[in-house]
Amino acid sequence: MIKKVLSIAGSDSGGGAGIQADLKTFQEFGTFGLTCITSIMAFNPDNHQYTLTPMSEQLIHQQLLNNFAGGSLDAIKTGLLGHPAVAERIHYFIQTYGQKKLIVDPVLVGKGPSDLLQQENIHALSHYLLPKATIVTPNLIEAGILSEQGEITSIDQLKKSARSLYQLGPASVLIKGGNRLPGEMAIDLLYDGTDYTFFKSPKVNTSSNHGAGCSFSAALTACLARNIPLKEAIALAKDYVTSGIQQGVFLTPDIGYLWHGHYYQTDQRLTSKEEHHETN
Numbered sequence: 001m002i003k004k005v006l007s008i009a010g011s012d013s014g015g016g017a018g019i020q021a022d023l024k025t026f027q028e029f030g031t032f033g034l035t036c037i038t039s040i041m042a043f044n045p046d047n048h049q050y051t052l053t054p055m056s057e058q059l060i061h062q063q064l065l066n067n068f069a070g071g072s073l074d075a076i077k078t079g080l081l082g083h084p085a086v087a088e089r090i091h092y093f094i095q096t097y098g099q100k101k102l103i104v105d106p107v108l109v110g111k112g113p114s115d116l117l118q119q120e121n122i123h124a125l126s127h128y129l130l131p132k133a134t135i136v137t138p139n140l141i142e143a144g145i146l147s148e149q150g151e152i153t154s155i156d157q158l159k160k161s162a163r164s165l166y167q168l169g170p171a172s173v174l175i176k177g178g179n180r181l182p183g184e185m186a187i188d189l190l191y192d193g194t195d196y197t198f199f200k201s202p203k204v205n206t207s208s209n210h211g212a213g214c215s216f217s218a219a220l221t222a223c224l225a226r227n228i229p230l231k232e233a234i235a236l237a238k239d240y241v242t243s244g245i246q247q248g249v250f251l252t253p254d255i256g257y258l259w260h261g262h263y264y265q266t267d268q269r270l271t272s273k274e275e276h277h278e279t280n
């Protein structure tokens with residue numbers, strides 16, 4: 001049976017982050033994706049500012065009713081919330097439908113150095129979603145904010161932040177050091193309350209890592225829905241984003257997303273048909 005996975009997140013009209021990234025990734029990992037759009041993000045290419053329009057609480061509630069019409073999902077993930085009341089609403093649906101697997105990507109910053117997004121959601125994330133999370137996947141800045149630790153620049157600080165986040169109630173914490181943690185490698189740390197496990201890949205020297213966090217958590221969500229064990233699921237998700245970043249897609253010379261389709265692209269049944277079509 002095809003697993004059903006839900007993304008509760010914002011729309012990124014650029015097509016590479018947010019709910020667009022999630023749907024592309026869900027499909028890539030062989031799962032059926034449902035969506036609840038919390039907000040619409042539009043990037044202005046002239047001044048590099050975002051416009052963010054939250055959906056009404058009523059509209060979000062109606063989408064969730066539709067999402068849960070068949071009962072709980074195989075896994076759900078949250079991204080950009082839109083406004084704090086959304087966290088409470090998600091909490092309500094999780095309780096009501098006995099939802100088990102929940103991946104919380106606590107989106108509070110974008111890729112630009114000053115792209116702080118919806119800081120008003122910090123308390124709601126900690127209070128309503130983290131205690132229910134199978135895993136929470138902050139980037140380095142989000143981990144610093146949620147653990148109230150500020151800037152994280154070393155492995156020791158990374159571990160300390162993971163321990164603080166674990167105290168907020170998730171079953172596991174995965175902090176993405178990514179491009180932000182100093183060093184040659186993109187290091188992500190998993191903490192399950194007992195052990196620390198590091199996931200490392202060489203840093204790709206590119207700006208095409210927009211959407212990497214959303215796609216990482218979406219890949220993880222799909223793998224967990226397919227009952228792949230947590231550490232293997234993280235390794236698969238990391239492998240996916242690393243090669244996606246390497247094959248980046250640039251909308252403009254300075255706006256680049258990871259490419260979501262690289263697994264399917266190499267499928268012989270697809271590529272052979274494409275060649276056939278082109279020669280006709």
Ligand SMILES: Nc1ncnc2c1ncn2[C@@H]1O[C@H](COP(=O)(O)OP(=O)(O)O)[C@@H](O)[C@H]1O
Pocket residue numbers: 110138139140176177178179180186187188201202203204205206209211212213214216238241242245
């Ligand atoms: N330049 C890069 N090279 C290799 N891996 C990267 C790079 N940037 C991010 N990653 C990886 O992509 C995933 C998402 O991390 P990150 O971009 O930090 O998240 P977010 O999008 O939430 O800020 C992580 O697995 C991280 O290690």
Ligand SMILES: Cc1ncc(COP(=O)(O)O)c(C=O)c1O
Pocket residue numbers: 009010011012013017018019041079080107109110111209210211212213214215
């Ligand atoms: C709707 C939405 N969610 C989340 C993000 C964060 O994306 P990333 O995966 O690069 O952290 C963005 C960034 O543009 C976005 O537009």
